[in-house]
Amino acid sequence: MNADSLNGRLLFAIPKKGRLHEKCLELLAGADIQFRRHHRLDVCLVKNHPIALVFLPASDIPSFVGKGNVDLGITGQDVILEAQMQEHVTEVLKLNFGKCALQVQVPEAGPVQTVEQLAGKRVVTSFEVLSGKYFNKIDDQLNLAGEQKTKIEYVGGSVEAACALGLADGIVDLVESGDTMRAAGLHAIATLLQSEAVLIKSSTPKHQALEPVIKLITSRIAGVVAAGRYVVCEYNILRVRLHDATTITPGRRAPTISPLEDEAWVAVSSMVEKSRVANVMDELVKIGAEDILIFNLDNCRV
Ligand SMILES: Nc1ncnc2c1ncn2[C@@H]1O[C@H](COP(=O)(O)OP(=O)(O)OP(=O)(O)O)[C@@H](O)[C@H]1O
Ligand SMILES: O=P(O)(O)OC[C@H]1O[C@H](OP(=O)(O)OP(=O)(O)O)[C@H](O)[C@@H]1O
Numbered sequence: 605m606n607a608d609s610l611n612g613r614l615l616f617a618i619p620k621k622g623r624l625h626e627k628c629l630e631l632l633a634g635a636d637i638q639f640r641r642h643h644r645l646d647v648c649l650v651k652n653h654p655i656a657l658v659f660l661p662a663s664d665i666p667s668f669v670g671k672g673n674v675d676l677g678i679t680g681q682d683v684i685l686e687a688q689m690q691e692h693v694t695e696v697l698k699l700n701f702g703k704c705a706l707q708v709q710v711p712e713a714g715p716v717q718t719v720e721q722l723a724g725k726r727v728v729t730s731f732e733v734l735s736g737k738y739f740n741k742i743d744d745q746l747n748l749a750g751e752q753k754t755k756i757e758y759v760g761g762s763v764e765a766a767c768a769l770g771l772a773d774g775i776v777d778l779v780e781s782g783d784t785m786r787a788a789g790l791h792a793i794a795t796l797l798q799s800e801a802v803l804i805k806s807s808t809p810k811h812q813a814l815e816p817v818i819k820l821i822t823s824r825i826a827g828v829v830a831a832g833r834y835v836v837c838e839y840n841i842l843r844v845r846l847h848d849a850t851t852i853t854p855g856r857r858a859p860t861i862s863p864l865e866d867e868a869w870v871a872v873s874s875m876v877e878k879s880r881v882a883n884v885m886d887e888l889v890k891i892g893a894e895d896i897l898i899f900n901l902d903n904c905r906v
Contacts, residue, residue, distance in 0.1 A: 609649065613656045614814045616821070617668055617677035620646060620659035624801050627701045628678050632657075634828035634903060635821065654817060665804075669693050672810045676818060682706055682778065682799035686731050693804040696822050700829050702801030706731060707792040708738075709785055710774040711767050719794045724748050725755070725773035728766035731796075732758045735776040738796050764788035823905065831901035837876045839888055839896040840869050850874075852887045856906055875906070 618628045632639070638651040646659040658674055663686070665679035670692030677693075680702050684690055708727075710716045716725065723742045729735045739754035748754070759766065764784050766772035778799075779785055779792060803825060805818060841849045849872055850859050859874035876884050876898075885896055 610647070610656050612813075613649070613654050614676060614811075614817045614821075615658055615674035616650075616655050617658045617660050617665045617674045617679075619662035619665065619679065622662055624662050624678065624680065624702050627699075627801065631678070631699070631825055631828055634831070635824035637821070637824075653821070655821070663687070666693060669804050669806050672806045672808060675809060675811060675814055676803065676805050676821065678801060678803055680704075680799050680801055682731070682734075682797065684802075684804065685797065686733050688733060692807050694807050695802045696805055696818075697803040697826055697829065699801040699803060699825075700833055702799070704778045704780040704800075705792075705798050706734065706776060706796040707779045707785075708774055708776050708794040708796070709764075709779075709790040709792050712789055712791045714767075714773075716773050717793065720746060722774045722793075723754050724752050726757065726771070727754055727774050727776060728757045728759055728763055728772035729776035730758065730760060730763055731776055732756050734796055738776070764790060827903050827905045830906050831904045833878060834875045834901060834904070834906070835878055835881055836873060836899040836901065837881065837884060837888075837896065838871065838873045838899070839893040840864065840871050841888075841891070841893045843868055843870050845891050845893075846870060846872075848891045849888065849893060852884055852891070 619625045637653060637655065639648050639657055641648045647656055649656050660668060662679045663683045665677040666684040666687040666689035668674045669677040670689035678699065684693060708719055708722065710722060716722050719742055723739060723746050727735060727739065736756050739756060743753045757772070763775050763777040765788065766775050767790065768788060776796065785792065803822065837853055846861070853859055853872060853874035853876055855874040859872050862871045864871055881898060888896055
């Protein structure tokens with residue numbers, strides 16, 4: 605492959621490893637973006653679209669997109685803010701994975717239990733920009749200046765080990781399940797931000813001609829994301845209870861209602877958010893719904 609083979613192609617940055625990588629590959633497959641990545645090659649051509657995929661560290665993607673070196677990318681909201689690229693990239697779509705919180709953590713049984721007590725001490729993190737801004741504010745509130753200010757130290761990984769190793773009094777790190785934090789004997793005392801994976805594009809795109817490809821890819825990815833968020837719920841209900849039923853399952857626009865051979869009954873079909881489905885089924889049973897079926901979606905456009 606040479607630079608010419610990339611001409612006219614949309615460059616789409618994908619995390620090359622780590623927490624977001626597998627999910628991104630699933631999204632690409634769901635959106636029928638076909639490619640074969642050769643061993644160790646970080647750029648590959650998409651077979652069925654004028655796109656080249658560029659595999660990069662998640663933390664580098666905000667600046668590549670923000671500076672217009674690539675046109676589209678997937679990364680975490682946390683690393684966009686850490687790279688200070690929020691003004692230079694446009695969030696096109698939230699992707700409903702990579703959800704985590706950036707939190708201040710301290711040893712559970714230690715002397716430091718509030719951020720005010722931690723201020724002025726040593727904090728280890730991979731997010732030195734965001735942690736620096738956060739503790740600067742606290743230092744200012746507490747009138748800490750010069751040598752008294754919080755010492756922020758960068759490490760590239762395994763942040764949670766820093767307190768046990770005697771390198772830090774507290775850390776700032778990502779938390780999802782909390783397993784890593786608890787295993788290290790830490791607990792959270794403050795949250796800097798919540799984050800999830802997002803599709804981003806440059807706020808000042810260099811290639812306007814690629815806008816239709818960006819639109820197409822966005823719409824396909826949005827379909828895959830929505831399919832993961834919703835299920836289809838179908839059930840039978842007495843016609844006289846239809847009003848109650850459609851209050852429970854209003855659907856996105858409106859539920860589909862079909863007559864049954866038995867005129868006293870109707871069948872209802874409606875999209876329901878996955879996270880609500882157990883409650884919705886309980887409510888439907890209470891009003892006498894029968895034959896309640898839930899179907900997963902492979903893909904959709906809604
Ligand atoms: N435990 C987690 N649960 C959900 N999402 C996470 C989690 N940890 C990280 N993320 C998200 O994935 C992104 C990449 O984190 P990860 O730890 O996989 O980085 P990495 O690829 O190993 O690091 P780098 O590429 O910077 O060397 C984070 O910026 C965050 O948005
Ligand atoms: O709350 P949890 O579900 O335990 O997830 C949190 C962990 O996930 C991330 O690290 P990751 O495992 O991706 O590896 P890293 O430390 O090498 O970045 C993060 O830095 C935490 O260590």
